[in-house]
Amino acid sequence: xxxxxxxxxxxxxxxxxxxxxxxxxxxxxxxxxxxxxxxxxxxxxxxxxxxxxxxxxxxxxxxxxxxxxxxxxxxxxxxxxxxxxxxxxxxxxxxxxxxxxxxxxxxxxxxxxxxxxxxxxxxxxxxxxxxxxxxxxxxxxxxxxxxxxxxxxxxxxxxxxxxxxxxxxxxxxxxxxxxxxxxxxxxxxxxxxxxxxxxxxxxxx
Amino acid sequence: xxxxxxxxxxxxxxxxxxxxxxxxxxxxxxxxxxxxxxxxxxxxxxxxxxxxxxxxxxxxxxxxxxxxxxxxxxxxxxxxxxxxxxxxxxxxxxxxxxxxxxxxxxxxxxxxxxxxxxxxxxxxxxxxxxxxxxxxxxxxxxxxxxxxxxxxxxxxxxxxxxxxxxxxxxxxxxxxxxxxxxxxxxxxxxxxxxxxxxxxxxxxxxxxxxxxxxxxxxxxxxxxxxxxxxxxxxxxxxxxxxxxxxxxxxxxxxxxxxxxxxxxxxxxxxxxxxxxxxxxxxxxxxxxxxxxxxxxxxxxxxxxxxxxxxxxxxxxxxxxxxxxxxxxxxxxxx
Numbered sequence: 001x002x003x004x005x006x007x008x009x010x011x012x013x014x015x016x017x018x019x020x021x022x023x024x025x026x027x028x029x030x031x032x033x034x035x036x037x038x039x040x041x042x043x044x045x046x047x048x049x050x051x052x053x054x055x056x057x058x059x060x061x062x063x064x065x066x067x068x069x070x071x072x073x074x075x076x077x078x079x080x081x082x083x084x085x086x087x088x089x090x091x092x093x094x095x096x097x098x099x100x101x102x103x104x105x106x107x108x109x110x111x112x113x114x115x116x117x118x119x120x121x122x123x124x125x126x127x128x129x130x131x132x133x134x135x136x137x138x139x140x141x142x143x144x145x146x147x148x149x150x151x152x153x154x155x156x157x158x159x160x161x162x163x164x165x166x167x168x169x170x171x172x173x174x175x176x177x178x179x180x181x182x183x184x185x186x187x188x189x190x191x192x193x194x195x196x197x198x199x200x201x202x203x204x205x
Numbered sequence: 206x207x208x209x210x211x212x213x214x215x216x217x218x219x220x221x222x223x224x225x226x227x228x229x230x231x232x233x234x235x236x237x238x239x240x241x242x243x244x245x246x247x248x249x250x251x252x253x254x255x256x257x258x259x260x261x262x263x264x265x266x267x268x269x270x271x272x273x274x275x276x277x278x279x280x281x282x283x284x285x286x287x288x289x290x291x292x293x294x295x296x297x298x299x300x301x302x303x304x305x306x307x308x309x310x311x312x313x314x315x316x317x318x319x320x321x322x323x324x325x326x327x328x329x330x331x332x333x334x335x336x337x338x339x340x341x342x343x344x345x346x347x348x349x350x351x352x353x354x355x356x357x358x359x360x361x362x363x364x365x366x367x368x369x370x371x372x373x374x375x376x377x378x379x380x381x382x383x384x385x386x387x388x389x390x391x392x393x394x395x396x397x398x399x400x401x402x403x404x405x406x407x408x409x410x411x412x413x414x415x416x417x418x419x420x421x422x423x424x425x426x427x428x429x430x431x432x433x434x435x436x437x438x439x440x441x442x443x444x445x446x447x448x449x450x451x452x453x454x455x456x457x458x459x460x461x462x463x464x465x466x467x468x469x470x471x472x473x474x475x476x477x478x479x480x481x482x483x484x485x486x487x488x489x490x491x492x493x494x495x496x497x498x499x500x501x502x503x504x505x506x507x508x509x510x511x512x513x514x515x516x517x518x519x520x521x522x523x524x525x526x527x528x529x530x531x532x533x534x535x536x537x538x539x
Contacts, residue, residue: 022401030420031398031405032283039281068320069238073258073284074313077320114316170312174340176423 001095003059004051006198011041013197014190021193024186028168028176033186036073043070056095060087075187078111078124085110097148101139105132121170122180124187127159131195146203153199160184160192206402208507213400217259217281224266228533231270238287240294241266242276251366251375252276252300254291255307255359257314258283260398260506261419264355265307267534273363274307274532282398282506283420285313291321295329303328303372307359307379309351310335330372332379334358336386336514338447339416339424350418353466353503353514354386357526360535364525382522387447389440390424390512392417394470396505415439419468419505419512433475437482440513445490453517455492462496462526463487464514469504471511476500479511496526502534 014021014037025033043066044051051059064083068076089103108128112118119129134155138148163185168174210216221241225234234241240256255265256278265277276294280286295304304325308318310333322329336354362379370378392414395404405421408414413436416424425443448455465480467473476499484494495518503512516522529538 026403026405030283030422031401032281035281035398035400036284069287069289072280072287072313072317074311074316076285076287076313077316115312179423 001056001090001093001100003056003063004048006201007041007044007063009197009201010194011045013193014038014041017189017193021186021190024184024189028180028183029186032073033075033190036071036075037190040067040071040076040079043067055091056093057087057091060084060090074115075124078115081110081114082107097139097145101132101136105136108132115170117170120166122163122166122168122185122188123170124185124191126163126166126185127156127188127191127195130159131156146205149199149202153196153203156192156195156199160188163188206397208397208399210399213402216399217279220259220262221266221279224533231531231533232266235293235297238278238290238293240276240278240290240297241269242294242297243269243271246275246298248299248301250275251302251370251372252295252298252304253307253359253363253366253375254278254294254298254304255355256280256286256291256294256318257309257311258285258420260396261503263501263534264503265359268356268359268363268532270530270532271539272367272528272530272532273359273535280317282400285311285317288317288321288324291318292325295321295325295327300327303330305329305362305366305372305375305379306331307355307362308333309355310348311350314351328372330376332358332362332376332383334379334383334386336383336388337418338387338389338443339418352388352390352419353464353512354383354388354516356464356466356498356502356535357386357462357514357516358382360530361522361525363530364528368528378521378525382516384451385453385517385519385522386514387444387451388464388466388512388514389415389443389447390417390419390466390468390510391415391436391440392421392468392505392508392510393430394507394509396421396469396508398506413510416443417468417505417508417510419503421505421508433478434482434485437479437513438486441483441486441490441515444513444515448515448517455490455517457491457493459492460495460518460523461487461492462498462516462518462523463494464498464502464512464516466498466503466512466514467501468508468510468512469501470507470509473500476511479513483513496523 068080085107334351
């Protein structure tokens with residue numbers, strides 16, 4: 001797994017979507033989501049030399065601890081949990097797609113438990129939970145890795161869009177009620193951007 | 206945006222260093238990770254640790270000192286602190302009678318404190334403050350937010366801890382005070398996070414946000430500005446409605462503590478005007494305000510606006526409010 005390459009791609013994709021993520025967070029959040037994401041990614045970048053000598057599960061663990069101690073807010077513990085869980089379930093340096101998909105599901109489950117949240121509450125989980133299920137389903141099919149990446153990418157985009165019509169019942173925008181209708185959830189959007197960055201790279205390989 | 210600012214990335218560090226120097230008889234500021242403690246630590250009392258995103262000053266570091274907090278962990282502006290900060294603060298204080306985390310009910314704060322509580326080796330407990338009447342509570346929401354009522358929790362529990370209370374009794378008192386507090390805020394303008402450089406939300410010159418949170422996050426409704434008396438009347442009614450929802454009985458013997466809290470951009474004179482209007486309205490309900498605090502205590506950076514907090518007192522809470530306190534931003538009797 002080329003985790004460091006994926007981090008670089010995610011960094012680039014987050015930067016390209018800065019104004020949209022920030023705009024959404026200003027509209028229905030509190031305007032700090034992009035800054036927090038950026039702080040986490042910058043901190044991971046600063047460890048590139050150390051990370052490059054590590055095994056995959058060590059990399060995930062170190063990234064998780066770094067995210068936990070630098071990002072803060074709600075997204076810090078949630079993303080940190082994701083990486084720490086990935087590290088628990090991926091030990092092979094060349095894991096099969098099936099193993100990656102299973103690890104992804106377990107990591108998303110970790111986020112669900114830490115945030116005491118679920119689908120339909122207008123949060124990042126409205127992208128992550130359906131995408132995890134889709135990914136697991138496709139990973140056990142006969143489709144090629146490129147085809148799976150293409151499907152997951154499109155599915156993540158659809159899931160993020162679907163949050164527009166959801167009423168927020170969890171997270172910072174939950175005080176807004178109906179006024180949040182029509183806006184995508186910024187956390188769902190940033191998760192989609194990250195998933196798409198990795199998928200689009202795999203599609204082109 | 207016009208602010209006193211150098212490099213926005215150094216904003217927090219410069220501000221906290223200044224706080225430490227201005228109050229060097231009271232405070233020590235620690236970096237990497239960031240936390241603030243009393244100058245001299247008494248490990249033989251329950252150690253009170255609070256924290257949250259910065260931008261709400263003087264909450265929480267301004268309330269460290271005799272009779273109130275032992276430590277505070279400031280996060281980046283409007284962003285909760287991280288677990289390593291809380292763990293370092295507890296390690297530094299070496300509590301022999303346990304550590305008590307006082308946490309405002311925001312998902313980020315709750316999760317980061319929860320992870321710290323799981324990872325620290327010291328005995329600990331947590332009080333969640335959720336005094337905001339603006340959010341209508343239901344089993345589907347994150348719940349009510351923690352706002353200026355936090356000051357009352359920190360003051361009274363701080364007093365009990367200073368006077369030898371154990372961890373369990375501190376938790377019980379904190380939960381009771383929280384239950385008896387209710388707050389509501391109104392914003393006249395937005396606020397600007399230094400690092401973001403632009404206002405958190407858009408609001409027309411002639412509009413107000415009723416039920417705003419302390420990060421500028423929207424509340425119950427957006428409406429036209431109108432005479433203060435009518436706004437304050439709605440605020441008091443929202444609080445009294447919230448008390449009813451909590452089954453708090455009010456009678457003509459009820460004694461109240463009232464905080465009129467500025468969000469950072471409203472003059473003190475306007476806060477006293479709100480206090481005056483609130484007293485008139487409360488006298489209509491035959492409710493007596495016997496303790497008061499007026500000023501900027503739980504702010505939202507430069508936001509114009511104010512919140513009103515009422516706490517239904519009992520003898521124990523009133524006594525703990527009155528005990529001596531010596532912190533950077535709250536001081537009496539000491």
